[in-house]
Amino acid sequence: MPKDELKGGFRLIGTRPNRPDGLDKVTGRARYGADIVAANMLHAAVVRSPHAHARIKKIDASRALALEGVKAVVTRADFPTGLTGEDWNLQENTIAGDTALYDGHAVAAVAATSALVAQDAARLIEVEYEILPHVTDVDAAMAPDAPVIRAGYADHSVPEGMHPNVVRYIDFGHGDTEAGFAAADLIREHTYKTEATHQGYIEPHACLGQLGADGRGEMWVCTQGHWYIRRMCAAVLGIDAANLRVTPSEIGGGFGGKTTIFMEPLALALSRKAGGRPVKLVMSRAEVLRATGPTASASMDVKIGMKKDGTITAAAVNFRMQGGAFIGMSPVTEALQCAFACYDIPALMHEGYEVLANRPKAAAYRAPGAPMAAFAVESLLDEMCRELALDPLRVRLKNAAKEGTKSSYGPSYNRIGFVETLEAALAHPNLAAPLGPNQGRGVASAFWFNHGGETSVSLAIGEDGTVQVSVGTPDIGGSRASIALMVAERIGIEYDAVRVNVVETGALGVNEPTHGSRATFASGKAAVEAAEQAIAEMCRRAAAEWGIDAEAVEWVDGAACPAGPNAGKFPPMTIAEIGAKMGGTGGPISGHHESVPGGVGASFGTHVVDVEVDPATGKTTVLRYLVVQDAGRAIHPAYVEGQYQGGAAQGIGWALNEEYVYGADGRLQNPVFLDYRIPVASDLPMIDTVIVEVPNPGHPYGVRGVGETGIAPPLPAIANAVAAATGARLRSLPISPPKLLAAMKHK
């Protein structure tokens, strides 16, 4: 790949064409998880535990099975035994064994001829529970008297003497923190808490599964990653992965929550038990909130040492996070790694504990761990800047990590664009907007790694010179468009001449999901590599036709051309001409690329928010919002802006209103959108964006992932703005009006 392309000067990249799936999505034609039917299809419903922690003494399905139209009931007894590790965790979460571990944990499932009959039958399945003591709060779960959720699951890292609910301990750092703190003029230390939140995708999980007695099956499912669905379902059911063909539907949002399985194996198990009839299983919103994968709740201690000029001399954090009743789900490692990743700090210590609690098995949620860490660290940083009367953006600039900085999590940075985001924020007009009474401005920054991951892409030249690209990363937010732009740019054809299809598991090698901000980065990079292969082949075909060496042919603007006057005088042979006669020149022309792409570029962001707080009620209104983030290069700027705006909106929701509320009985109190309060249109202002472009040298067009970073800064930025407006500092989220009003009275 010619590196000078990093400088820009593109024909298509950076333009904003209509997305190829747009027409289907504005006409209602696009098919999502629940939008498909199959002949002879059954409908399923799931019986869920109403208890946070309970032994399952008996399940009696006889009344349900007697109901007309009921075809199958499954319990854990219908699943294979002997699974270990994460496979066992997945099975255990799919359907409870001898113990229900959280409110909403699946206990049984039923398939019937209609959804109404299935729901009626589910109510007729009688489950006898012995209620066990439960714990849902992370700090309470670590206390000596906490009920033990699962004994013996702590891994090798956990120090002796910890409660059995503590299952993992992580520590890392560098430098001499003692000396660092000794060199500081100001040391501050506080504890911060964040509640669990949900990804809140509007499309509930839905699938249509079919599995025969021969162990062969198919599944249609809304997911961020159908190979993950295939592998996980196969493991949970004890079937061969290759025998399960999984086709992804269009996906109605995921944000990390659709990177794993929840109820998919139930549909397959019911199908197998019902003689192989296809089974459709669609979650209700309450099921989504109770029994899919919200993020972790966190309790975090932060200590920072700073000189009077704002130089950070040392910092230490201790984070505790619960990710449900299953080991390995809390993003405490990522949270620690992100905590100080924006800064160049000589001495750092990170410690973290993963803790079990009677809550659903956490899943990834947009930059998992980063929002909590940012809330804790960026809040404290802001407090210290205020105390020292320093400008918070300039303090960030003073301590900013740059190319060559040894990162807080270990390795040294390559080219990164954090400084550029701070400079762009400082230059933005929002920073000069006047503030009125009860108004305040807050800033915060954050980092996310981004991710490469297993990637397999195929590309084929059509007989008319158009190009079809097969990718394995579901399109959540415009990745078909961005991949088509890159392929069209490279081949030198029109954007509309490239069709990008998201294909099923049978059509490509294994692909990781659309997660880790990787679709445009990894599938895009692989698609460009595949295009290179096809271009090389097209050059060979032209060379053979012209009777010259393939090396003497170059690819220019969608056509093979003789490279220089010595190669011979031939008119350019266009891709359409090559495609039209490929049957006679050696057969189909395609390109294919499989890799775990390196060259991942981290993305940094800086947000600036203005809020107004009603002094009488503690209600916060977001007046103005600015997102500045390094995209590397924006392939389709409109969808980059969309990621920035959407991430900010989710972060604003997390900061102000969203939280999992558990009652004393361990039941989720707010499993509906009425009370799980995601931002509505009237809650938000326009969200201003600045796309900083510091190209990632590891990608042919300079792409960094852009999807995740933007969710993290709003949590501290809003807390900082609220503190500026009211003088009250909230160290726990959400900043709900009752909490803020109380803090304002007691400040």
Added chain:
Amino acid sequence: MTKIHVTTTVNGETAEFLTDPRETLLDVLRNQLGLTGSKEGCGTGDCGACSVLVDGVLVSSCLVLGVEAQGKTIETIEGMADPKGDLHPLQRKFIEHAALQCGFCTPGVLVAAKALLAQNPDPTETEIRYWLAGNLCRCTGYDKIVRAVQDAAAEMRGAA
């Protein structure tokens, strides 16, 4: 369970179906009439993904029973483009402004926005935001949705 026969008009065509009285209009549209453009995001009237017009009134079809459709005129997303397939200005502007990411809320937002412009051809940003407050979108932060509605409204005013 006895099913009830219902005759109704959907997107200008007569439709007949048998429905269990517990089924919602959304169930009927999706499962019986094959009109899966209306989505179920919550089933409780909180998300707006199932928005349709019944006799010209914007409603959540998850909060209407299928039997209530008797004799009514229903308009869904599938009827928004003209019969030749030419998109409504709102549909076009949503694509042009990248006002959709995952696209799941989009049919409901479009139906609701169309109802807004029918009674208020020149809505302010605030009016658009409050009218659409019952249409949850988790992807976009609403910015591009509001811009697309404003732009479509301007075009429709100009064309009128």
Added chain:
Amino acid sequence: MTVRVHLWSGLRRLAGGADAVEVEAATIGQMFDALIALHPGLEPFIKAGVSVAIDGEVTSGGRNIPIAPENEIYLLQRVKGG
């Protein structure tokens, strides 16, 4: 070839307290094997899955990835994404 591998502090306890360990290796796989041979306590962590950052770039940790003495090599806890 001798490469220098930086450990996160949780691993240092299992490797005699040093923040970096020198082993003979030309690939990531050889490096893992040499680390385990030198400090058997590292085995469960390496087997559970770690990421390897080479010159600042987090790789897949594939065993055949070449490494050289001039590389900056870090072991990292595995990172997920949303």
Added chain:
Amino acid sequence: MRYHAVESFEDAVRIAASSRGTTRFLAGGTDVLVQLRAGLVQPDDLIDLKKINGVKDITRRADGGWDIGAAVSGAELGAHAALCRDWPGVVEGMRLVGSTQVQGRATLTGNLCNGSPAADSVPGLVAAGATATLIGPEGTRTIPVAEIPKGPGRTNLKPGEVIKAIHLPPCGANAGDAYLRFIPRTEMDIAVVGCAVSLRLDGDRVSEARVALGAVAPTVMLVPEAGAALVGSTLDDAALDALVTAARAACRPISDKRGTVEFRIEVAGVLARRAALIAYARAKGETA
């Protein structure tokens, strides 16, 4: 479940009386369908009132008051200019219920019969002194709206009774009303606190005032002391302070997922003050 689309209230009452199981009346359906869907209620008989003649009517009586049919939606209420002029607070309370989509269906009677202490339309009706005509197996009766709520999810309607219509008194001269609620978002939430104020002026002085609070007690309640605090005043600071004190003193809230006891009491006073100022301005003919 049997579905009955009745053409008269008498038929509705008769079917309800003859039902051996659970009966629900369907007007807007925005609460009933949610309960149905969640499995909270499984009616044997669902009686749809919308085909009854007159249930969609908004009628001005000869005395200047208003009769509002049982199936009039929030959107229809809001579109009625004359009613909005007379009782802006009543209408704005109803208009806050749910989304635009919900407004297309939800009704005053449904909001009232749901029995929620947080029902947004009820404080305005109570402050206005609205009454409701009920029809049941024992005949027809008219009672104040304030007497209908009994506790969370419960009403004083007798078994088989249904609301035919809601009646607003004539608003009269120099009167104004207002409703405000507190929610953490801007839309789509259940009220954490609600407050309606209805008052009449004699010159600059308040001659009559009624204040009703929502979500701070098991039912929406009229707070006579709060109204009394305003009477005779020009809404000066002392009167407003007395109003705030009286409103807060009347609160008997609970702490739940939507708010704490302390917050609800505090905000009840804040809303009372703000709603009184709006009602006062409206009574003076100022737009607000």
